[in-house]
């Protein structure tokens with residue numbers, strides 16, 4: 001008897017149905033996931049690697065046993081064309097096995113900061129030792145730095161020290177020395193740019209930037225999915241996984257370090273250089289990602305009162321983390337504000353220059369977790385809203401992340417529905433901005449009431465398998481209902497996500513004694529925030545009702561802030577001051593929060609629902 005199993009493809013967030021006898025790869029093609037298939041599914045090219053995260057599947061075939069180690073098989077690694085589901089499954093498809101790239105946001109504001117890098121390079125010509133001058137090699141280098149450049153160094157990184165004697169002789173005593181504070185951290189014979197690496201490490205996505213430390217010029221930039229998704233979509237699940245055992249926590253840490261090393265190589269390939277030329281790394285991330293990367297304890301992050309293990313800026317040798325850049329290089333982690341507001345939000349406030357404004361300004365970084373700050377006459381208060389994965393297309397029936405074929409715009413005019421997809425490809429699902437658009441348009445068209453209930457009289461509203469659905473893309477085949485639709489449950493998910501944000505904004509406004517219409521500017525950052533239609537966000541009631549001219553979408557401002565901190569010691573200092581200035585309000589401790597949240601679930605303007 002033929003059975004259908006449901007397959008969850010991560011990190012794309014796409015779901016598909018797999019019939020008995022169909023491989024995961026065959027299912028992926030039907031679901032529009034776009035897995036590579038070089039040998040036509042014969043198990044020979046090994047281009048379709050994936051990892052089974054959950055669910056029962058067929059035993060490994062002989063080609064899989066040849067290809068993977070016992071340990072890898074144990075960890076769930078399989079070939080998509082050789083693995084057959086025997087139950088509902090969840091699989092992780094790594095980027096190299098996909099033909100469909102995920103849209104990631106790396107661009108943002110211009111960097112306007114005078115370079116003042118933590119690492120400076122000096123050219124030093126030394127006189128070779130002889131019997132009349134027996135000064136030790138490292139001492140000779142330090143003396144040369146002091147005499148020629150007035151730079152007093154007291155230490156030499158141990159990795160530099162190990163190869164220093166040989167390097168000085170190979171370079172005939174002429175070298176370029178990288179100095180950080182009072183430490184020699186690199187030595188090389190050839191001139192070349194002094195590079196820095198800035199990382200915006202998100203729960204779902206990672207953006208990387210390769211930057212010339214001396215002039216602040218960006219040489220390459222790239223985005224990728226955070227492969228830690230295979231341990232959980234959101235930070236709470238991921239922390240829960242890390243708490244299972246020390247080995248699991250180490251595996252989660254290793255997964256992201258490997259991703260960062262891969263991203264660094266790709267950035268260097270694009271810029272025509274090598275990772276060993278990178279002398280400094282800067283990372284901005286939320287507190288959970290920060291702790292998981294550094295291997296800090298995470299249990300207290302998810303236990304009231306939700307405090308970080310450390311908030312101040314942390315510096316350590318990149319080699320201690322396994323990050324492969326110059327052996328003596330340091331990684332600087334931007335300071336955290338609270339358990340759920342991290343250095344990425346500090347970076348965003350710096351880059352958008354929101355932190356110094358005198359008017360009433362609202363700054364949001366929208367994601368699986370949304371951080372919101374209200375800047376009120378120079379005072380800053382922040383909240384963290386659990387907006388959940390609906391904006392990433394997760395927990396939405398036809399939801400997927402923002403990739404080729406995802407519906408990202410919806411317009412409804414009477415009975416006519418127009419959908420625009422990413423890359424104008426055939427629709428295969430709907431991403432977060434599409435869901436928000438659909439809800440706003442359905443509300444405006446009277447298909448949804450204020451409570452979010454779908455009204456049955458529209459011809460596109462149908463009951464499919466017991467679910468009330470609004471069909472966005474009808475299937476032309478007889479008997480088929482639709483390729484992509486929005487269900488009543490999807491509407492509820494979107495209402496919860498947008499209410500979390502709107503309630504967070506309202507708590508901030510009420511704590512400051514201000515009202516929504518007084519806001520002079522709303523700054524929206526983050527990948528989702530970049531692609532949303534602001535009017536739809538206002539119509540749905542996610543953002544306050546203000547003239548559109550008061551909204552500014554700034555792209556990946558957290559990434560820009562990380563670049564600023566990479567090239568400027570003054571910005572690092574500013575970041576530390578800023579993190580201390582921010583007053584964090586824990587929503588769970590706000591007596592009004594539940595009432596505000598319930599009201600914020602309604603569609604339309606929050607103020608209309610007051611009373």
Ligand code: FES
Nearest residue numbers: 039043045046081
């Ligand atoms: S497609 Fe070649 S091994 Fe799977």
